[in-house]
């Protein structure tokens with residue numbers, strides 16, 4: 001994604017939030033408007049993993065964050081053993097494998113065939129769907145207002161169809177009746193594309209597919225974890241309208257005169 005500034009402020013650490021530090025099983029470095037970090041927030045919530053959450057201003061990365069993660073991207077998890085892990089999908093799998101038992105619901109089916117189905121869904125969600133969604137709203141990470149045209153419409157519809165092809169009629173989630181990594185990987189982008197397409201392209205994402213996809217969207221929106229972690233739409237829209245770029249959600253705190 002777009003890199004904004006290389007300035008490294010010394011301290012004090014900017015905008016650090018900590019939650020449930022005492023009982024924390026890991027540290028989670030995040031930004032409230034980042035869709036990749038949003039995946040990990042959903043995984044932490046569905047798996048009920050107590051964690052210390054640290055907000056990072058990625059438009060003006062503090063030195064303490066770069067010391068933790070020289071790569072400079074969120075999301076990051078630091079384990080109790082001080083191991084630093086990144087890449088949103090890997091983090092979701094790591095959380096699922098690391099926190100097991102009755103207090104931590106699984107995010108992957110135990111049945112082998114179902115597991116493979118969930119993996120196929122993750123692949124469809126992370127690859128074609130995101131590319132087609134970005135192309136629909138403008139190409140790259142920018143927005144273009146108006147009708148994106150038949151070709152882009154057909155490409156996005158085909159990607160939604162690929163996801164639906166993997167869903168069974170009785171599924172409430174993408175892969176069965178419980179949330180899986182597939183749901184948490186796809187949802188943050190669905191939520192953002194839905195808002196952007198409505199705002200800029202006069203299109204409803206839920207109508208780009210069939211019944212299974214729109215039912216899944218309705219179901220997700222009702223979940224307490226999803227509602228609690230939903231980005232602030234007004235804030236997103238303000239940032240998007242100011243910059244006409246989707247990736248400026250990262251840089252909400254950037255200089256307003258020189259975004």
Ligand SMILES: N[C@@H](CCC(=O)N[C@@H](CS)C(=O)NCC(=O)O)C(=O)O
Pocket residue numbers: 001002003004031033034035036037058072073074075086087088089250
């Ligand atoms: N492939 C990474 C992408 C993470 C990413 O692009 N994070 C953005 C925020 S949404 C970031 O940290 N940007 C800061 C920068 O580009 O310097 C993942 O899935 O975790």
